[in-house]
Amino acid sequence: MKKAILKMTSVFVVLVFILSTNAYANQANKKLKSEKSTVKWLGKKVTGEHSGTIKIKKGHLVFKDDQLEKGTFVVDMTSIxxxxxxxxxxxxxxxxxxxxxxxxxVEKYPEAKFELVKAKKLSDGKYEVHGDVTIKGITKPIRFNVEMKNHGDELHVSGKIVIDRSKFDVRYGSGSFFDNLGDKTIYDDFELHLDLYLQ
Incomplete structure (x- = not known):
């Protein structure tokens, strides 16, 4: 009886190990290389535009069976x-x-965050990404397209995100909040151009 129990226990342990190993093998966690990654921003107004960069301090993507599944990125707002x-x-x-x-x-809100909750594959290496972005403590859904390419052991992610700042209580110069701004109007939409590397 004891031998039978021991045998069943051994089989169970081996089975759990095999299943967990397979599950791990089918999942990959890619971590952001923040020192190599860049994000360029572009803001436009009636009389022109301004551009610059901002840093992502940390982030990762999770793949299951080679399909993008989820991820999180934290932006350092003090790095504008x-x-x-x-x-x-x-x-x-x-x-x-x-x-x-x-x-x-940024003194009160030093970080912004993007959480990827769903990704739809459009074609090889191209995804429509759905997630939640948090700016100034306000969280809103967003979706955009990205392209992913492998370069050796690195994954390169590129894409453009358009964010409506008025949804995050960023009011200055916005025609959504103020009338008669004329040529002092700053458009609500600003762009983020992603050039990210993960490993």
Missing amino acids: VNTDIKDEGYRAKLVGHLKSDDFFG
């Missing part, structure tokens, strides 16, 4: 940089304004 303005004083003034409560209030 402008790259198109040549005058150092004007450039610093703009960056300071973007970090202020008029825009992203």
